[in-house]
Amino acid sequence: MFSSQKSGSSAQGKKKRGRRSPLATFSLIVVGLLTTGGAYALFTSTASADSGTTATATAATSQSQVNEGQKLFNANCASCHNMEGSGTKAGPSLIGVGAAAVDFQVGTGRMPAAANGPQALQKPVQFSNTQIQAMAAYVASLGTGPAEPSSKYLQANGNAAKGAELFRVNCAMCHNVAGAGGALTDGKFAPPLKGVTSKHIYEAMLTGPQNMPVFNDLNIKPQEKADIITYLKYLEKNPSPGGFELGNLGPVSEGLFIWIFGLGAIVAITVWLTAKSN
Known part of the structure; x- marks a missing residue:
């Protein structure tokens, strides 16, 4: 009986020694939280440092530009x-015209202007693309204005049929339905659009250079501008199936052609028949 009590007390002692203290659980939770929190703080501080370095480098590059x-x-x-x-009296304010206006005017050679006239004429570009981007960045810093368009709208992969409809409604009265250009008043003119880059077409719609109205994103949405570009590039790649294009200038040039050559041919045949009969 004595041995039985001894073995029982020994089991109880082992049970007491094996029992975990309530403080141990609390300590494990605290250690886990400190470890997790420390690792997270280290990670976020490193990420913040990296992003801060990138932002600082970008800002420095932009300011340098x-x-x-x-x-x-x-x-x-x-x-x-x-x-x-x-x-000044010789040139308008550029505050608020944005980078897109500079890229168009300087990138097409219209600026710097060679002389005062009804409108600036296109000529060879005088600056490199890096220099143009630098001037655009400076003018953009003077006031908020239209930025250069995203490349996704310049791929000429939109809806050509919709672009043709938009072009006829908004642009054809000056540029001709085929983009061949046309005369305006007081020595001004709408230039032909064949060979103009997608970027410059978009920027012209966005900024309204010379006598052109501004078609902002509320008037013609970016995707609709992309559709117009698609239509114009389609015309460049697909020649007219109707024979001689005659400059794509429409009924005026066609009527003049008939008047000169058609009527001239009739007169020549009449004279020849008369001479032969005599």
Whole structure:
């Protein structure tokens, strides 16, 4: 009996020694939280440092580009547009025109203008693409304006049929239904659109250069602009199936052709028949 009590007390002692203290569970939870929290803090601080470095590098690059653009602007544009881009009697203010206007005007050679006239004429481009981007960045820093378009709208892979409809409604009265251009008043004209890059077509709609109205994204949505570009590029790749295009200038040029050559041929045949009968 004594041995039985001894073995029972020994089992109870082992049971007491094997029981986990309530503080142990609490300690494990605290250690787990500290470990997880420390790892998360380390990760987020590293990510923040990386993103901060990237943002700082981007800001430095942008500011460097703006500074370079300002130098180019002061040397080539300030005589007409003023040092601050606020404009003079010789040139309008550029505050708020945005990067898209600069990329179009300088990228097509219209600016710097060779001389004052009804409108700036297209000529060979005088600057590299890097310089144009720098000037665009500087002018964009003067005031909020249209940015350069996203490349996804410049691929000419939209709806050509819808683009043709939009072009006829909004553009054909000046540029001709085939984009061949046309004369306006006071020595002005709508230029032909054949060979114009997709980017410059989009920027022209966005900024309204020369005598062209502005078609912002509320008037013609970005995808609709892409459809118009698709239509114009379709015309470039697919020649007219109707024979001689005669410049695609429409009924005026066609009527003139008939008047000169058609009527001239009739007169020549009449004279020949008369001469033969005599």
